[in-house]
Amino acid sequence: MSIDYFMSILKPMLEGAQMTVLLFFIAIVVSIPLGFLLTLAVKSRFKPLAWLAQTYVYLMRGTPLLLQLLVICFGLPMLPVVGEYLVLDRFVAACLGFILNYAAYFAEIFRGGLLSIDKGQYEASQVLGLNKWQTMTKIIVPQMFRVALPAVSNETVTLVKDTALLYAVAVPELLHFAQTAVNRDFTIMPFFVAGLIYLIMTLILTMFFKWLERKFKFE
Structure with missing residues (x-):
């Protein structure tokens, strides 16, 4: 593969990578706090809310992400009566x-x-005179995040790779441009370039979370 050819396919693939990165950041920024709210709902003493949250988590984790994307992109607009109001931009x-x-x-x-935190932490916060909000924000959440950080790191790296599913719903991301170059030039090299870009993105994330783990470990 010549340098000229490499540069010719790299530019559109980097443009596709911008879409990948944009989706990643939007998903992370919104899904992490939403996930925490779901956790609180699951642990709620109000049983109907807890049951709804548990059912939602089960359904979303029990069905493929690709299927969910297809339903949202192509299935919702087919619903009777309300379908015409559920037509969304693909991205x-x-x-x-x-x-x-x-x-x-x-x-x-x-x-x-949260389950890993000893009940004594809650009792100690009461002894110190902290209210529920102070207990959650100053005692429970920092410890929970420290325990959950490795799993969050793993799920975040998985999210980067899952962005390739955009290809299935016709969103022009990194893999789309790689496939276009393969079909046009009859060479597999664009796939290797796409793989390299994914590896660089996941490496950056891995290094960032390793830094976070060290920071929380020594604090």
Whole structure:
């Protein structure tokens, strides 16, 4: 593969990677806090809310993300009466699908983090005179996040790779441009270039989370 050919395919693939990165950041920024709210709903003493949250988490984790994307992009507009109001831009629909799916996974991760915290922590906060909000924000959440961080890191790296599913709903991302170059030039090299770009993105994320783990370990 010549340098000229490499540069000719690299530019459109980097443009596709911008779409990949944009989806990743939108999904992470929204799904993590939504996942935490789902965790609180699952642990709620109000049984109907807890049951709804548990059912949602089960459905989203029990069905493929690709299926969910297809339903949101192509299935919702086919619903009678309301379908015409549910036609979304493909990228917006994909963002919605990723957010709803990953929120369920983060909810389970945070639930595991909360379960790992000893009940004595709650009792100690009461002795110190902290209210429920102070207990949650100053005592429980920092410890939960420290425990959940490795799992969050793993799920975040998985999210980067799952962005390739945008190809299935006709959103022009990194893999789309790689496939276009393969079909046009009859060479497999664009796939290797796409793989290299994915590896660079996951390496950056891995290094960032390793830094976070070291920071929380020594604090």
